[in-house]
Amino acid sequence: MGNQIKKLQFKRKIKNKDLSRDNFQKLKTVGKGSFGKVYLVQEEETRKIFAMKVLNKKEMIKRKQVKHVITEKKILERIKSPFIIDHHSSFQNKEKIFFVMEYLNGGDLFDRLSIEKFFTEKRVLFYAASIILALQTMHKHGAIYRDLKPENILIDSNGYIKLIDFGLSRILKSKNKRKTKYQKCKTCCGTVEYIAPEVILGQKYGIEVDYWSLGILIYEMLHGRPPFYSENKNVMYEKIIYDDPKISSSVSSEMQNLIRQLLNKNPEKRLGSPYQFKNIHDHPVFIDLDWQKLYEKKYQPEFIPKGNEFDNSQFNSQQAFQKKSKSLLDPKKLNLEPIEHLTFKGFYPITNNTQILKNVQKIKNIH
Numbered sequence: 218m219g220n221q222i223k224k225l226q227f228k229r230k231i232k233n234k235d236l237s238r239d240n241f242q243k244l245k246t247v248g249k250g251s252f253g254k255v256y257l258v259q260e261e262e263t264r265k266i267f268a269m270k271v272l273n274k275k276e277m278i279k280r281k282q283v284k285h286v287i288t289e290k291k292i293l294e295r296i297k298s299p300f301i302i303d304h305h306s307s308f309q310n311k312e313k314i315f316f317v318m319e320y321l322n323g324g325d326l327f328d329r330l331s332i333e334k335f336f337t338e339k340r341v342l343f344y345a346a347s348i349i350l351a352l353q354t355m356h357k358h359g360a361i362y363r364d365l366k367p368e369n370i371l372i373d374s375n376g377y378i379k380l381i382d383f384g385l386s387r388i389l390k391s392k393n394k395r396k397t398k399y400q401k402c403k404t405c406c407g408t409v410e411y412i413a414p415e416v417i418l419g420q421k422y423g424i425e426v427d428y429w430s431l432g433i434l435i436y437e438m439l440h441g442r443p444p445f446y447s448e449n450k451n452v453m454y455e456k457i458i459y460d461d462p463k464i465s466s467s468v469s470s471e472m473q474n475l476i477r478q479l480l481n482k483n484p485e486k487r488l489g490s491p492y493q494f495k496n497i498h499d500h501p502v503f504i505d506l507d508w509q510k511l512y513e514k515k516y517q518p519e520f521i522p523k524g525n526e527f528d529n530s531q532f533n534s535q536q537a538f539q540k541k542s543k544s545l546l547d548p549k550k551l552n553l554e555p556i557e558h559l560t561f562k563g564f565y566p567i568t569n570n571t572q573i574l575k576n577v578q579k580i581k582n583i584h
């Protein structure tokens with residue numbers, strides 16, 4: 218069984234290595250991040266629709282983002298969940314890094330909140346529980362997400378949500394896999410409104426920071442604004458460290474309790490912390506939720522985006538493409554800069570023929 222999975226994973230790796238920008242037709246821009254753009258693309262061979270995130274290598278090197286790009290790739294490749302964006306492939310050329318992912322056409326929670334101002338408690342519960350399942354999968358793999366916020370949560374055509382953007386995630390290393398959830402790191406990062414107090418205070422922190430951000434997100438989805446806000450960053454930091462959240466009396470007492478437990482300033486006492494014996498699934502607010510049913514996406518979401526533009530099924534029949542000839546493993550054609558190429562190690566294609574031969578040999582050995 219283990220060998221079978223290894224074989225499949227290896228075949229997938231080799232398949233990814235054969236992909237390049239040429240395999241995809243750019244259709245339109247769907248998003249813009251700090252370091253690059255995200256496009257709607259169509260794979261020529263299969264005619265399937267994907268989202269392609271394109272990052273500029275020089276810019277990433279200049280802004281010291283190389284480690285983040287490599288982490289994003291590792292997370293996308295390793296961590297699979299119904300609530301995390303599905304990764305198709307990633308590769309590079311001379312100037313750019315490409316991430317090809319499934320395309321979600323329902324927009325993000327930031328835009329939805331801007332339009333609707335706030336969500337019903339039922340809808341908030343549905344999103345919160347889906348995020349808990351995504352975070353638990355990440356934590357199980359020894360990763361902290363560190364960037365939970367409405368902009369990074371996309372809605373699919375059925376109304377279910379998925380996390381995107383793993384550039385700020387951190388993979389914790391531990392020899393003992395069962396202990397990774399207790400591991401800590403120290404770098405200060407994240408979006409100010411969502412940063413946990415222990416991060417601001419420069420303390421070592423762990424997976425609890427994601428539960429803090431979940432508390433902020435739940436609050437924002439119910440009130441239309443985050444609990445600790447100021448135009449002045451330093452005032453905002455102070456509020457995060459010292460203030461208690463002011464929760465509207467229209468919020469149910471169970472939900473108020475969930476928010477307060479997630480926004481516990483002491484990470485070890487925070488709901489979701491590995492030091493807490495209480496399982497977040499057992500919180501009274503989730504009493505009527507069937508977690509397995511949610512995992513299997515058998516609930517009918519309250520909000521379903523209108524229209525299925527660029528749904529794969531529709532698009533396949535509408536688009537036709539000319540086949541372009543390509544020699545994907547020809548280094549001259551790819552015109553790779555060896556140093557930059559090595560900087561982003563792990564991203565295919567590989568220019569070195571010896572490496573290709575080694576891989577072919579490896580496949581033979583697996584068979």
Ligand SMILES: Nc1ncnc2c1ncn2[C@@H]1O[C@H](COP(=O)(O)OP(=O)(O)OP(=O)(O)O)[C@@H](O)[C@H]1O
Nearest residue numbers: 247248249250251252253255268318319320321382
């Ligand atoms: N898989 C996807 N399907 C549809 N739209 C997407 C997808 N991935 C990203 N987008 C859109 O592109 C935007 C930017 O994506 P993303 O946050 O991954 O980029 P980034 O450069 O890492 O951004 P950031 O500045 O937050 O680090 C998202 O807010 C979203 O609107």
